[in-house]
Amino acid sequence: xxxxxxxxxxxxxxxxxxxxxxxxxxxxxxxxxxxxxxxxxxxxxxxxxxxxxxxxxxxxxxxxxxxxxxxxxxxxxxxxxxxxxxxxxxxxxxxxxxxxxxxxxxxxxxxxxxxxxxxxxxxxxxxxxxxxxxxxxxxxxxxxxxxxxxxxxxxxxxxxxxxxxxxxxxxxxxxxxxxxxxxxxxxxxxxxxxxxxxxxxxxxxxxxxxxxxxxxxxxxxxxxxxxxxxxxxxxxxxxxxxxxxxxxxxxxxxxxxxxxxxxxxxxxxxxxxxxxxxxxxxxxxxxxxxxxxxxxxxxxxxxxxxxxxxxxxxxxxxxxxxxxxxxxxxxxxxxxxxxxxxxxxxxxxxxxxxxxxxxxxxxxxxxxxxxxxxxxxxxxxxxxxxxxxxxxxxxxxxxxxxxxxxxxxxxxxxxxxxxxxxxxxxxxxxxxxxxxxxxxxxxxxxxxxxxxxxxxxxxx
Numbered sequence: 166x167x168x169x170x171x172x173x174x175x176x177x178x179x180x181x182x183x184x185x186x187x188x189x190x191x192x193x194x195x196x197x198x199x200x201x202x203x204x205x206x207x208x209x210x211x212x213x214x215x216x217x218x219x220x221x222x223x224x225x226x227x228x229x230x231x232x233x234x235x236x237x238x239x240x241x242x243x244x245x246x247x248x249x250x251x252x253x254x255x256x257x258x259x260x261x262x263x264x265x266x267x268x269x270x271x272x273x274x275x276x277x278x279x280x281x282x283x284x285x286x287x288x289x290x291x292x293x294x295x296x297x298x299x300x301x302x303x304x305x306x307x308x309x310x311x312x313x314x315x316x317x318x319x320x321x322x323x324x325x326x327x328x329x330x331x332x333x334x335x336x337x338x339x340x341x342x343x344x345x346x347x348x349x350x351x352x353x354x355x356x357x358x359x360x361x362x363x364x365x366x367x368x369x370x371x372x373x374x375x376x377x378x379x380x381x382x383x384x385x386x387x388x389x390x391x392x393x394x395x396x397x398x399x400x401x402x403x404x405x406x407x408x409x410x411x412x413x414x415x416x417x418x419x420x421x422x423x424x425x426x427x428x429x430x431x432x433x434x435x436x437x438x439x440x441x442x443x444x445x446x447x448x449x450x451x452x453x454x455x456x457x458x459x460x461x462x463x464x465x466x467x468x469x470x471x472x473x474x475x476x477x478x479x480x481x482x483x484x485x486x487x488x489x490x491x492x493x494x495x496x497x498x499x500x501x502x503x504x505x506x507x508x509x510x511x512x513x514x515x516x517x518x519x520x521x522x523x524x525x526x527x528x529x530x531x532x533x534x535x536x537x538x539x540x541x542x543x544x545x546x547x548x549x550x551x552x553x554x555x556x557x558x559x560x561x562x563x564x565x566x567x568x569x570x571x572x573x574x575x576x577x578x579x580x581x582x583x584x585x586x587x588x589x590x591x592x593x594x595x596x597x598x599x600x601x602x603x604x605x606x607x608x609x610x611x612x613x614x615x616x617x618x619x620x621x622x623x624x625x
Contacts, residue, residue, distance in 0.1 A: 213376030249300025251562035262389025341460030462531020485592035494522030
């Protein structure tokens, strides 16, 4: 079955290459040199930040194992990371609106570098501190950089539509190409050069330091609400009121939590799903295949976002339904075909079918990221952008902590079913968000028509 992996990877690579090379004028937006320089600067920084994150991912669990910790202790370390992201990360990330997004981005680099340094110690307490620092850094990664980009984009007077260009390219590079290269580079350091499982963390620190130097030398500062009269509690209350009073923001937060919660749960489920009896499968190659699928999704999103006639609120309904169906595949195949009960030499036929479904899910992930970024730029108020974005991550982190704590309590099919239901609910909420947006546009159009009719009467 090894040839199956190469066929899937090759087919995806061919489709990605064909889409990238076959862009027509409709898919391209002519932009000035000033915007291109701004966009490229951000993409370089974002790619370096994501490289620092992706290099660590495949080796965290393995490093803890080499230090002699069991599954329960490792689980506690992971829970500490998500809990830290929910608690401390929300507070520190929210300070970005008041203290500055550039400072918050630099704080991300410093915090993650310190987290990488702790990996050199086999002491549990030191590693726990590293996980807490890593949780804080994760919150900053998914709020400060995007908040800085959106504010700086509008401050420089660029066309709002051009934001989608930066978003889609950032996901194509940071969540696709950089992820694949980082995985291969980490494998080179650990397996080929035999530098040990700590070496990817050291390499991550180098990339983070380079990115921090670029931020310090080329980024300007921007804020959400820098007024001295607002303390952190007032800022939290303002963000909570914005979410509670604006149904669009509340729906967006629920959609994001449901999708990302399913996505992070999938990270823990795909390995046991594809090797239910401990079969020997090429984890690194499968991970690269998933990232290639995500790249395909980002290219599809780029084409959709480049068309003014296509609304992101509309096509995301379909994306969530497809994602929901793709995670139903393990349940369907186990019910009609049955999972193998004896360990085989490699991946089974059932697992091959599931792999295709998982690749489909990863395509939806690639479409989701630039699309949700686009919707956040439309609906979240600038003065509390980072605070609200970190609020969105609170239910996500609670959900992931619960899943991690009870990962052995439920059959894997139940977990996939739960994720599928969450994604289907996300599609329903997305439909509601689209309806609200249509209603608002209709009312706005009606007001403009009334104003136009009233002008001749006033002139008379």
